[in-house]
Amino acid sequence: MTPDPAFSICVYCGSRPGTDPQFTETARLVGTWIGQRGGQLVYGGGKNGLMGVVAEATLAAGGRVVGIIPKALVEKEWANHSCTELHIVDTMHDRKRLMAERADAFLSLPGGIGTLEELFEVWTWRQLGYHDKPIGLLNTAGYYDGLVAFLRSSVRQQFMNEWLMDLVKVNAEPEPLLRDLVQAAGMNATGLDLSEI
Template sequence: MRATLSLCVYCGSRSGSEPAYARAAEAVGTLIGRHGWQLVYGGGRAGLMGVVADAALAAGARVVGVIPSTLMERELGHRALHELHVVETMHERKQMMAERADAFLALPGGIGTFEELFEVWTWRQLGYHDKPVGLLNVDGYYDTLLDFLGQTQQRGFVAQAQRDLLQVDADPEPLLQRLEALARLATAPDDYRRI
């Protein structure tokens, strides 16, 4: 892991119906800056993506965006970032974001956010990476999803160990602290992991 934690945030390119979503995105961006971390995200200025990026920049964080060329106009590519990588495909976007990250966090969003969350969570449980994955359940947004995940366990499709790989909280500060601790543990020498 890099000396500075690099947190990949997935969230909506829309703001959603509740002001709580934007407040949470702003809080996450601010915390990233206060902790001296780097934000990696989808590179847009629209919706929650823009809110988290602007808050991180305002708090002094380094911000890296990755956006496909076809979405530069739709998601209003954010040109005030430290790095804005314009790639050809969504696959390239997700791969670069994952490679630049030490941990992942999903905020409220739509099907793109769901897909990104489930992909990195799946990669984690298959052993393709050992980076922690978090879900910020703002204002109960993910309550029904979490209920459904409980059903997948009850019906024998998801093991408890798989479910435990997803860190969930309604409060960004303790969730980010947990992700940081797990990210540092994942890169610690084996002697330290046993302590």
């Protein structure tokens, strides 16, 4: 019987690879880190772009992968049938709800409007108290510099409070950000030696 994962991280990222090779390398590092530490990846269930890279790397490193994809995107995003669990759901709302339920923490890698929409939704849910799970933004190669600057402008313009920015951990390096998310999720209760993750 497969043991329960030590932790479960929901990763939002692009169904395309982007132009910078660092994006692909970082997705591979994230998946490898999750898998090597007995973790579980929860993601959108596709095998294209960064989505496919992070899933493949997690599996290759011995981790579990839970893919969740709507029927309408099974062909468009090329559903990844190599997942440990692949859930084909009716709607995007079902997808996002199930992803959130199965995760201890959320992490956004580079991606397009779908990735941004998912990030902002879980961030809004956190603000409103619908969950208290940690959220991370992996700013690979400065991809999110413009977004972070815009959000800080929103704080200055008083459309956001500073504490909202504190709800999202931003880092350009995957390993310290992943460690922070696992620790913030309280996963030391599982018996992990957090000094080694």
